[in-house]
Amino acid sequence: MTLAIDGGAPVRTDPWPAWPPPLDDAQRRLVHDVLESGLWGATQGGSVCADLTAAVAAMSGVTYGVAVGNATLGLFAALKGLGVGPGDEVIVPAYTFVASATAVLLTGATPVIADVDPVHLHLSPGAVEAAMSPRTVAVMPVHLAGSPADMDALGAVASRAGLAVVEDAAQAHGAVYRGRPVGGLGHAGVYSFQSSKAMTAGEGGVVVCRDEAVHGSIWSVCNVGRTLGGRWYEHPGVGWNLRLTEIQAALLLPWLDRLPDEIARRERFCAALDLEGLPVTAVPQPEGTTVDSRHLLMLRLDPSVDKDFVLAAMAAEGVPLDAGYPPLGTMKTLTDAGARVEPAPAADEAAKHVVWVRQSMLMDDPSRARDITEALGKVIGGRG
């Protein structure tokens, strides 16, 4: 069979589901109500941001939340609120989105880039231990692709060393680890609502936390240094306006109700993906996964397979896959900015051999998982 990249007929011609999914009636009503009210900002007396943060905190098993403009700023505010600043080090995984590290830079602290586990690609507890120095004050597990990180082991390392734990849950809305929701497992957790994420308002984020005093400091960082209940032009702390709008919150609050169904839908698609006989495996979940929210599905190609060719040929077949992250330690931007880089052979390996199936594709009918396996078989069998 001629590959589509060589002029043959593609496996799939109809489009994959669009992202974001169409608005539902509850979103339409709430956005409309906020628009008509004129209470668009979060400091005008509207209640949607407050309802959203309360609901996201509840989903995370904690009491407090602060809505922010995006998760990069949310991670910054969480770190800053926990006291991280210049001279400190924060350990981040080598296989994650660059913002996990640049959020650390925003505080003036140094990101320390440590390796991930070679099997499931989450921050490795052993690598964290090896990367620690007397300046290390915090660690940032990332719930990559919606799969909960190995929080028991990471939490044990962190608590032995007295490190703060900030969970980057930007990709993990609704994920659950050993029966407990992510986001609420560390000292603070951060969700993103940027346009590619599992819940989106175009941009946005929420920081959640368990402790009242931590909430107060994070809130202050995001509200120009004010204190909760304090006077308007009194700024006891240094802070910024990092707030979300009520209009964005109105897109997000009703979405929480359908999130479990969307996760279940993506899970069914993943379950239907039969890779038997192909030189490809799904990146497995760490032990302790109760719910993987399936933001993405990561596939590991056999080392004999040419990844660049597979990406190009799969796109031609109508099944576009993503190349995934370069290891953070290889980014000149980060090393120039002072990041400390630890050896990361597992992240290097992931960059060479791991590809991603996008969330919008996982939202299709599970029967369409066949398009992926058929195209993989054709492409890899053909020339990969």
Ligand SMILES: *Cc1c(COP(=O)(O)O)cnc(C)c1O
């Ligand atoms: C998207 C993402 C971020 C940043 O979120 P923004 O809302 O775009 O700032 C941080 N970390 C991870 C792992 C992400 O996927």
